Amino acid sequence: MTAAKAMDRPVLEIDNLVIAYKDQDAFHSVVHGVSFAVRPGEVVALVGESGSGKTTTAQAVIGLLAENGRLESGAIRLNGTDISKWSQKQLDTIRGSKISLIPQDPTSSLNPVKTIGEQVGEILKIHGRGDKKAIEARVTELLARVGLSHPELRARQYPHELSGGMRQRVLIAIAIALEPALIIADEPTSALDVTVQKRILDLIDDLRREFNTAVLLVTHDLGVAADRANHLVVLQGGRIQERGPTAEVLSAPRSPYTRKLLADAPSLAKPQRVSKANTGSDEYAIVVENLVQDFPVKNGRETFRAVDGVSFRVRKGTTHAIVGESGSGKTTTARNVVAFQKPTSGRIVVDGADVTALRGENLRQFRRKIQLVYQNPFGSLDPLQSIFQIIEEPLLNFGRIAREDRTRKVHDILERVGLPESTLTRKPRALSGGQRQRVAIARALVLDPQVLVLDEAVSALDVTVQAQILGLLDELQQKLGLTYLFISHDLAVVRQIADTVSVLHDGRQVDSGTVEDVFLRPGSDYTRELIDAIPGTKTFALA
Known part of the structure; x- marks a missing residue:
């Protein structure tokens, strides 16, 4: 075989794959005849909602199906060799060395009682890649390669001492340690803030180019797929609805399901909301002035300022969004507004009531005016x-x-x-x-409240379900005259639902105004960075 033909040969070929799960006493197929290929240096995205079969397909490739799952028929060829019938012992010889996985949740995927260095070094040790000294040097090199500062220090730390983005970089270091031919990235950024998400995806892309690695990207986010993938495979109910070059699928989708995904993806959709910020009531439902919230740290001897001088006003019947990354102070601000905690200083007025002055029965009755909808509908x-x-x-x-x-x-x-x-x-x-x-x-x-505070209320939902909930909120607002305070890290969603917005960074308000003004004329470098990080804004083709 010539070098050119070898380069063109797929690293991964999935041929007519059928997978079933056992429920009680019978097996039921959940993946039906799926076929696609991934070539060296190429990104193929499996796109679909929860239950579409995308993660099950990816798990089958690396031999990590759940205990009640089995491969009914079809082939999984890695560099031309069918591994679909291999035992776990055989698969252990290629996991990490030929094929590796970047899992979704960096918190549950790392061992809390082992150091970072031990966990990155483990895969090198399993595959006999050098003595203790050589492995330690390689671990430091890998941690530096994935962009972690002070890699020697990180190697001695434990997972809880790192941020979510740093932990995800550790998982990437483990995945690339042996320079595998194929990386499966299973929702690798879904739990991360938008700017951290962009940095992680950029890192994976850099490594793909450097090592000519094939990447199978599993994602429910069509914006991410649009930015990062050469080819799309759209799944629904375990069946392929559409596949082809990314630009082709996005510009002329043939499947009704793909068209619906595109219409519902907030990062790809054009804003259709007519702002009510200047046409609604002249009365304000929420007034926040110079809000400050300190928390005690170090046994109460010092304080940490979580919110520092935040001010905004929300007209009745409109939606005001507070956006920012984890730690920006947005949820603390929301908790102050609903009187779950008393601010250190500042003034909060909701529907004419001074929240900071409420006590006892007056505070209890205040709950009728304002209600909170949490992020996780199952946990709440x-x-x-x-x-x-x-x-x-x-x-x-x-x-x-x-x-x-x-x-x-x-x-x-x-x-x-x-x-x-x-x-x-x-x-x-x-x-x-x-x-x-x-x-x-x-x-x-x-309770017929006048104000709803929605704390990341759609972030845990699939894109089509998210679109349904956003549509419901808009309909309820129109019919009932509700005022929303919408807390989110997702600027694409904010652009769809909000009239006005405050951008928080490290507890301070760095931008505010109508959504149109803030998006078109951001006043801070941080806001520009957030807007630039919205997935779906890059060109479709990868270099």
Whole structure:
């Protein structure tokens, strides 16, 4: 075989793959006849929602299917050799050396009781790549290569001492340690802030070019795929809906499902919201002036300033977004607004009430005016209660309301959020993520509040479900005149839903104004960096 032909030969070939999971006593197929190939130096993205089969397909490639999963038929060829029938012992010889995995969650993927150096060095030790001294030197080299400062220090630290982005870099160091021919990146940045996400994806791209590595990118984010992949494979229900060169698929999608994904992706969609910032009420639902929040550190002898002089106003019936990365102070600000904590100084007025002055019964009754919707709809709903009980509970906490009136109110609000009555007898675990978030919104609305604070309320949802929830919020705002305080790290979503925005960085407000002004004329380098990091803004083709 000539060198040119060898370079053109796929590193990975998936041929008519069928995978099934055992449920009770029977196996049910979840991946149906999937086929695609990945060549050296190429990025192929598997794109789809939860349950589409993309992660299952990737797990099958590296032989890490769940215990109840099995490969029914089809071939998985690595450099021309079918490894689909290999034993785990055989697969151990190529994991890390020929094929490696960058997992989704850096927190659960690293051993909390082993140092970073031990964990990076483990794969070198398993494959006999040098003595102790040589492995230590290679570990330091790898940590430096993935952009970690002070690599000798990082090698001695434990995972909890590193940020999420730093831990993800450690996983990449492990994945590239033996310079494999194929890297599977399974949602490698979904848990990261947008600027950290961009840096991690840039790093993977740099390494791909340097080593001519083939990359199988698993993602639900079509914006990320648009930026980073040469080819797309769109999955739904375990079947390929569309595949082809990225630019071709995105410019002329043939599948209705792909067209819907494109329409729902906030980073690829054009903003359609007409701002109400200057056309709504002249009254302000929320006024925050010079907000400061300090927290004690070092046994209370010192303080850390989480929020430093933040000010903004939200007109009634509009949406104000607070954006920033982890640690920016956005959630602390939200907790101050809903009176979950008292600020160190500053003034907060919600619907005419001075929040900082409220005490006792007045503070309790204030909860009727403002409600909070959390990020994780599963963690915020009591798993032992029925959906009826979950939505009814706030009504039981405020005054005496007849049972018939409570029942009517629960049914009415359920209908408003677009859920069938049959949902009421079910438990949260029986619902999808989008249905659970609708329940969380229903529970927040059952007291007829004037203000909703939404803390990363759509960040845990698939793109189409996210679009449905954003559409629901817009509809509810139009019908009920609600005011939203929308907390998010995702500027693409903010561009879709918000009228005005405050950008926070290290507790300080570095930009504010209408969404249009901030996006078109950002006033700070940090805001420009956030906007530049929105996925979907790069050219489709990779160099």
